[in-house]
Amino acid sequence: MIEKFYIEMIHKEIDGFISETERKKLHRYLETTSEAKKYYAQLSQTSEFLDKMPRLEASPNIKKYVMNSIDVKRYATSRKFFGNKSILTKPVIKLAFAFSLGILCGIFVYAGILQQISERTANNSDLYGSIGVIDTAKFETVKEIPIVLPELSGTLAVKRLGNNIDIQTILNSQQPTEMLIEYDESFLKLVRFTLANSTKTFFDPGEKNVRISSGGDMQFTLSFTDVHIENDIIAVKLFSDGRLIDAQEISL
Amino acid sequence: MDEKSDARLVQSCLAGNVKAFERLVEKYQTTVYNIAFRMTANFDDAEDIAQAVFIKIYEQLDKYNPKFKFFSWLYRIALNESLNARKQKKHLTELDDDIIWTNSVDKNYSRMETNERVQEALMLISAEQRLLIVLKHFEALSYQEIAFCLDLSEKKVKSRLYDARQMLKNVLVTRGMLQDD
Structure with a gap:
């Protein structure tokens, strides 16, 4: 029968926790007790077997499976805002957080919509200059040309105030009418087209001309500014139902 | 670590x-x-x-x-x-552990690698005892670390580890892996 004290010493030695004094004492005991010596030898051999067991390599499937199985967004949301100590533990706080987040999202969405509306309604990004008012009553009539043709009738009045030139046109016709006004853009600059009646009228400005057409009557004003006042000439061509019916050069 | x-x-x-x-x-x-x-x-x-x-x-x-x-x-x-x-x-x-493993107990030891036989012997002691041996011998944890892992006092860890190792020794003796003369 081995004393319990020495059994414990044997295990302590196997685990490497025995002191030098205890070790000497143990080995003196082992010399005198064959049963203890056998126990010691068997236990040491057992420990040796265990310590020689190979370490197995883990299958690469483990990592692959794990990384494919976990919810990668689990810690990606709330933690980023609050660090490691999550405050989102109590339901009331969670609810308040969700509510605040909802309000914030609402504000962002509303702001976005407002911005889009304002962009659609007033995109002034490419406009520049100054705003002024010209009193049309102060314009002087330079020329008033009556138009009396079988297909149409009316007047073409040229009015001027400084270097501002208005061409006021009134044409009465039962047929599709078109007026083509050609001008030298190095002398004149078209600045405005103002429709004076409610008839459907098409305004088509080209590089050196402007084309105005309608299904019948036309009342409009074309506004120019002149660059070289002494050489202002425009050519006016009138078409009725697609056919040229008159052409004139008008000195401004 | x-x-x-x-x-x-x-x-x-x-x-x-x-x-x-x-x-x-x-x-x-x-x-x-x-x-x-x-x-x-x-x-x-x-x-x-x-x-x-x-x-x-x-x-x-x-x-x-x-x-x-x-x-x-x-x-x-x-x-x-x-x-x-x-x-x-x-x-x-x-199935019981003993049934699984005693079926393979014959005269086949000589054909089996020592490591496999030790692993077999390990399976014949209780899972709780095996845990202690795994942590001490394969993972080289201290008594304190084992105590934390198993939620036991260090004193209990020592006494249970000694019992587990003794039990394994007995199995190995029974299976002829350790001399008993």
Whole structure:
């Protein structure tokens, strides 16, 4: 029968926790007790077997499976805002957080919509200059040309105030009418087209001309500014139902 | 085990860095796999257990208390998973350890590698005893670390480890692996 004290010493030695004094004492005991010596030898051999067991390599499937199985967004949301100590533990706080987040999202969405509306309604990004008012009553009539043709009738009045030139046109016709006004853009600059009646009228400005057409009557004003006042000439061509019916050069 | 490095990886993972968790898996997969294999003696089961352990760890990472060593916490989960898996399997197959292993006890020892025979012997002692041997001999944990993993006092760890080792010695003697004259 081995004393319990020495059994414990044997295990302590196997685990490497025995002191030098205890070790000497143990080995003196082992010399005198064959049963203890056998126990010691068997236990040491057992420990040796265990310590020689190979370490197995883990299958690469483990990592692959794990990384494919976990919810990668689990810690990606709330933690980023609050660090490691999550405050989102109590339901009331969670609810308040969700509510605040909802309000914030609402504000962002509303702001976005407002911005889009304002962009659609007033995109002034490419406009520049100054705003002024010209009193049309102060314009002087330079020329008033009556138009009396079988297909149409009316007047073409040229009015001027400084270097501002208005061409006021009134044409009465039962047929599709078109007026083509050609001008030298190095002398004149078209600045405005103002429709004076409610008839459907098409305004088509080209590089050196402007084309105005309608299904019948036309009342409009074309506004120019002149660059070289002494050489202002425009050519006016009138078409009725697609056919040229008159052409004139008008000195401004 | 680099505790500071583990703590940093855990912190990074909790901040949403999944790569940090991948590093933890890389670092501890061999350990967990070995524990699982020594507890089950089955490669497929060991792989399943290791996967389950890491998934559980990821899911419970926000519950991990950083005042404890990460690897101790991991060991504890790995051991529990190994024991649970074993219990489940035992329940399903309705087979006893002794039946499984005594069937292979014949005169085949000479043909078996020593390591396999030791593993067989390990399976003949109780799972609780096996746990202690795995942690002390295969994972080289201190009594204190084992005490934490198994939620036992150090004194109990020592006494149970001694019993477990003695039990294994007896099995090895019975199976002719240790001289008994």
